[in-house]
Amino acid sequence: MRYFLLLFLLTAPGAQASRTEFSAQQVKSAYVFNFIKFVEWPAQEIRAGGKVRLCVIGDDGLHASLIALDGRKVGEYELQVRRSTDPVNLSICHVLFIGEQERRRLVPIIKSLDSAHVLTVSDIPGFAERGGGIGLLHHDDRMLFEVNLASTKKAGLRLSGQMLNLAANIFGR
Amino acid sequence: MSNKPISIAILSSLFTTAVWGSAALANEEAWPELNLGDLMKVGVESAARKNQSISNTSAAVFVISASDIKRSGALTIPELLHLAPGVEVARLGNNKFAVSIRGFNGRMANKLLVLVDGRSIYSSLYGGVIWEAENLPLEEINRIEVIRGSAGQAWGSNAVNGVINIITKRAQDTEGWLVDTHGGTETGKAGLALRYGSKQEDGSALRVTVNEQRRDGGKEAGGKDAQDHWNDTSLTFRYDRPDGIDTRWFFSGRVFDSHSDETWMIPTFDPAAMYDITQYGATRITPFISRRNGGDLLGRFEQTTDGGGEVRVQTYFEKFQGDVPGASDNHTTFDMDAQHRFPLGETHDIVWGGNWRQTDHQNYMQQGGFLTASRTDTTVNLTSLFAQDELTLVPHTFTVQAGLRAERQTFGGTSPQPSVRALWTPSEQHSFWLSWSKTVRSPSVVQQTMGAYAVAIPGAPAVLVYAAPPEQSGFGNEKVRTLELGHRAQWTPTLFSDLSIYSSKYEGVFGILSQTSVPNTVIAPVGGDAACTAALINFGLNPAAPGVCVTHLYGNALPVRTRGLELSTEWNPLTAWRLQLNASRMWVDAGAGTPYDANTLLYGSSPKYQGSLRSSYNLTPDRQFDFWLRRIGGLAHASDYGGSSAMTPVTARTELDLRFAEQVTDSLELSLTFQNLLSKNEIQFHPDYMPSLTVVPQRTIYLKALWHDM
Numbered sequence: 001m002r003y004f005l006l007l008f009l010l011t012a013p014g015a016q017a018s019r020t021e022f023s024a025q026q027v028k029s030a031y032v033f034n035f036i037k038f039v040e041w042p043a044q045e046i047r048a049g050g051k052v053r054l055c056v057i058g059d060d061g062l063h064a065s066l067i068a069l070d071g072r073k074v075g076e077y078e079l080q081v082r083r084s085t086d087p088v089n090l091s092i093c094h095v096l097f098i099g100e101q102e103r104r105r106l107v108p109i110i111k112s113l114d115s116a117h118v119l120t121v122s123d124i125p126g127f128a129e130r131g132g133g134i135g136l137l138h139h140d141d142r143m144l145f146e147v148n149l150a151s152t153k154k155a156g157l158r159l160s161g162q163m164l165n166l167a168a169n170i171f172g173r
Numbered sequence: 174m175s176n177k178p179i180s181i182a183i184l185s186s187l188f189t190t191a192v193w194g195s196a197a198l199a200n201e202e203a204w205p206e207l208n209l210g211d212l213m214k215v216g217v218e219s220a221a222r223k224n225q226s227i228s229n230t231s232a233a234v235f236v237i238s239a240s241d242i243k244r245s246g247a248l249t250i251p252e253l254l255h256l257a258p259g260v261e262v263a264r265l266g267n268n269k270f271a272v273s274i275r276g277f278n279g280r281m282a283n284k285l286l287v288l289v290d291g292r293s294i295y296s297s298l299y300g301g302v303i304w305e306a307e308n309l310p311l312e313e314i315n316r317i318e319v320i321r322g323s324a325g326q327a328w329g330s331n332a333v334n335g336v337i338n339i340i341t342k343r344a345q346d347t348e349g350w351l352v353d354t355h356g357g358t359e360t361g362k363a364g365l366a367l368r369y370g371s372k373q374e375d376g377s378a379l380r381v382t383v384n385e386q387r388r389d390g391g392k393e394a395g396g397k398d399a400q401d402h403w404n405d406t407s408l409t410f411r412y413d414r415p416d417g418i419d420t421r422w423f424f425s426g427r428v429f430d431s432h433s434d435e436t437w438m439i440p441t442f443d444p445a446a447m448y449d450i451t452q453y454g455a456t457r458i459t460p461f462i463s464r465r466n467g468g469d470l471l472g473r474f475e476q477t478t479d480g481g482g483e484v485r486v487q488t489y490f491e492k493f494q495g496d497v498p499g500a501s502d503n504h505t506t507f508d509m510d511a512q513h514r515f516p517l518g519e520t521h522d523i524v525w526g527g528n529w530r531q532t533d534h535q536n537y538m539q540q541g542g543f544l545t546a547s548r549t550d551t552t553v554n555l556t557s558l559f560a561q562d563e564l565t566l567v568p569h570t571f572t573v574q575a576g577l578r579a580e581r582q583t584f585g586g587t588s589p590q591p592s593v594r595a596l597w598t599p600s601e602q603h604s605f606w607l608s609w610s611k612t613v614r615s616p617s618v619v620q621q622t623m624g625a626y627a628v629a630i631p632g633a634p635a636v637l638v639y640a641a642p643p644e645q646s647g648f649g650n651e652k653v654r655t656l657e658l659g660h661r662a663q664w665t666p667t668l669f670s671d672l673s674i675y676s677s678k679y680e681g682v683f684g685i686l687s688q689t690s691v692p693n694t695v696i697a698p699v700g701g702d703a704a705c706t707a708a709l710i711n712f713g714l715n716p717a718a719p720g721v722c723v724t725h726l727y728g729n730a731l732p733v734r735t736r737g738l739e740l741s742t743e744w745n746p747l748t749a750w751r752l753q754l755n756a757s758r759m760w761v762d763a764g765a766g767t768p769y770d771a772n773t774l775l776y777g778s779s780p781k782y783q784g785s786l787r788s789s790y791n792l793t794p795d796r797q798f799d800f801w802l803r804r805i806g807g808l809a810h811a812s813d814y815g816g817s818s819a820m821t822p823v824t825a826r827t828e829l830d831l832r833f834a835e836q837v838t839d840s841l842e843l844s845l846t847f848q849n850l851l852s853k854n855e856i857q858f859h860p861d862y863m864p865s866l867t868v869v870p871q872r873t874i875y876l877k878a879l880w881h882d883m
Contacts, residue, residue: 022215027215031212034208038209061601105481129343129415130419131477143215146345150417151418166213169376173376
């Protein structure tokens with residue numbers, strides 16, 4: 001017993017993993033940031049070189065991460081990060097991240113957006129399957145994403161094939 | 174009835190990732206430029222996604238993720254369960270388990286409800302779970318939610334001390350081929366699971382898995398090889414189909430065949446020993462193979478409605494056949510469950526629904542067997558209605574929830590099961606919850622119809638009969654009232670803790686009723702007692718045979734009080750290193766003042782303390798080392814059993830498991846697992862319920878290969 005503890009202590013604090021590991025928060029932020037590059041909004045909504053309004057609700061940590069990217073260039077657009085607490089005005093967002101804290105209001109939120117030109121993203125389990133746009137899902141120690149094409153089409157968005165090729169699951173094709 | 178508010182509502186909220194603020198942005202310049210392809214490859218630290226959030230849960234919940242399951246090295250569901258704090262898992266050899274939460278453990282621990290995708294695997298015949306028949310391939314499991322505390326309002330009766338909710342992966346997430354195979358010693362002798370999943374253009378997906386497991390027998394207390402092998406074969410499938418934006422269908426099913434050896438020590442006539450099935454005078458050993466097979470089919474429909482609500486309807490059918498000498502458990506179950514959830518105004522979240530279940534038991538006790546009951550065919554009906562409202566008083570800060578379930582069971586009658594919960598989240602780092610609830614355990618068929626149980630061995634010199642007319646005891650529901658308090662805290666971005674404190678008061682726990690004599694037995698020669706003679710004839714036995722009739726009156730005998738606390742902590746000192754420390758302590762006060770000292774019964778099955786330290790370390794990105802140390806203590810005192818010391822379970826035990834894994838290629842992982850390394854040939858738990866031979870779990874070493882074609 002003592003021997004095993006010793007073995008454990010000797011082996012455990014060895015070299016730190018050389019592969020870069022990110023916190024789930026970082027990976028989520030990076031996904032949201034990257035999705036924007038692969039989405040086309042209707043021309044009347046955002047002009048090329050225009051601003052993409054990104055709203056975060058129900059995930060203060062992610063909002064804090066993303067706010068650091070406010071004003072950055074993403075693809076052809078310029079990113080504008082907002083935290084929205086007013087559900088009535090969610091349709092002014094181009095990208096809406098819905099965090100766990102809003103899990104209970106998920107369905108009303110999706111319904112209220114109707115066909116507004118909003119790309120919805122969430123890490124709530126089953127999000128895409130339940131009518132959301134892009135869902136983030138954990139698979140072993142990776143984070144993957146799935147897409148509901150019926151939802152994004154309804155919102156008038158065009159998703160690049162390159163992105164769809166990478167999606168773990170596609171619903172509503 | 175997976176349903177329930179708790180499932181969807183409470184648990185998914187556990188899955189929030191931590192609020193780590195700007196500390197997580199150390200290399201903020203680098204990461205946004207990762208492209209999508211790169212993102213899919215990067216490791217996400219603590220992908221377990223649990224224990225990191227200040228979750229909005231007003232119950233003691235622990236989630237075992239798919240990654241925990243893989244890294245635990247466990248090969249069976251019971252072995253996985255002691256990943257959660259406060260769960261006691263004891264092995265009664267290589268094919269039998271005793272699993273319980275907050276005490277009252279036993280092979281048929283009857284105060285714990287277990288569900289697989291909403292299908293109850295709690296046996297209405299015995300009360301408890303026949304783990305030998307639950308051989309779900311572990312790679313199919315998405316997560317296991319372990320809810321401690323009484324949860325009858327949300328989950329229905331028998332969720333007395335907790336609920337274990339096993340949730341399988343969606344078919345969409347298991348595309349392609351997977352081979353999971355291992356070989357080794359003892360319980361790790363051989364196993365092969367083969368899975369294929371396929372996705373369609375419309376988003377639907379199907380997977381099929383075949384699974385074959387073989388486990389060797391352990392050792393008897395004397396060192397002899399024990400006859401407790403366990404082989405099982407199963408075929409499972411799951412089909413998921415989204416239908417438009419709002420509707421989802423899900424179908425799953427399995428057929429299985431499980432063979433487990435068992436050796437029973439059946440007492441021949443010895444009046445001095447017959448009070449206690451654990452101490453045998455003259456004994457006869459009967460090795461046999463108990464065979465359990467059957468299948469089930471489940472369908473679920475989910476729809477999100479325009480008003481922002483969700484409707485869910487589920488039904489399942491199950492057929493089960495189990496045979497042990499002198500008894501068989503053949504039953505079919507049909508279950509329907511529906512629930513509707515909807516927001517009401519800005520602050521109310523309402524869930525209501527109902528459940529109906531019918532289980533038909535046929536020929537569950539053969540005449541003249543070891544266990545004999547007064548009826549051979551029984552139908553158990555369960556009907557319930559429930560409603561609950563979660564009221565948000567201060568958004569994201571303070572919610573209260575009140576609910577009630579009214580349930581009717583054939584034997585237990587109608588019982589209300591209310592609960593009241595409150596959750597206060599003063600900051601992002603801390604949350605506090607408080608709950609009060611009442612839950613019942615409904616009588617099992619065996620308990621209710623046990624006019625008597627008998628030993629009648631063909632060819633043996635004596636017939637021994639225990640007879641107890643149930644009408645005299647009028648056995649009904651056991652009731653428990655539980656008060657709980659909890660605190661969760663994210664102390665630093667890498668340190669999380671979850672503490673719960675509980676006090677439970679049980680009324681009418683099943684046991685021997687107090688009477689004039691101690692123990693409460695009446696001994697009379699066969700033929701000398703009218704009730705006994707009638708019982709013998711009823712069982713098809715010869716009332717003129719030599720033997721003895723012992724009458725035990727069973728009923729809602731014992732008041733019991735338990736108190737305890739459970740702590741689980743998680744610390745990530747390095748991104749590649751996760752440490753989990755769980756500890757629990759419990760106090761039992763049972764039946765004080767009753768002539769039959771119930772404490773001796775309960776202490777052995779209710780560990781006073783348990784602790785577990787688990788380390789998951791990634792030596793390199795492709796190499797994992799896992800270490801899992803457990804200590805379970807404060808169990809029965811040796812003197813309680815009286816029998817020979819060679820057959821006495823230990824009062825405390827320490828267990829150690831180690832696992833090394835290497836990702837050899839992108840699709841192949843090899844791992845070597847050592848289980849029960851500190852084994853000192855000790856008996857973990859005394860056979861109960863059935864007079865099985867005491868078996869000593871041995872060390873297990875096995876090599877595993879996990880291959881998938883992605």
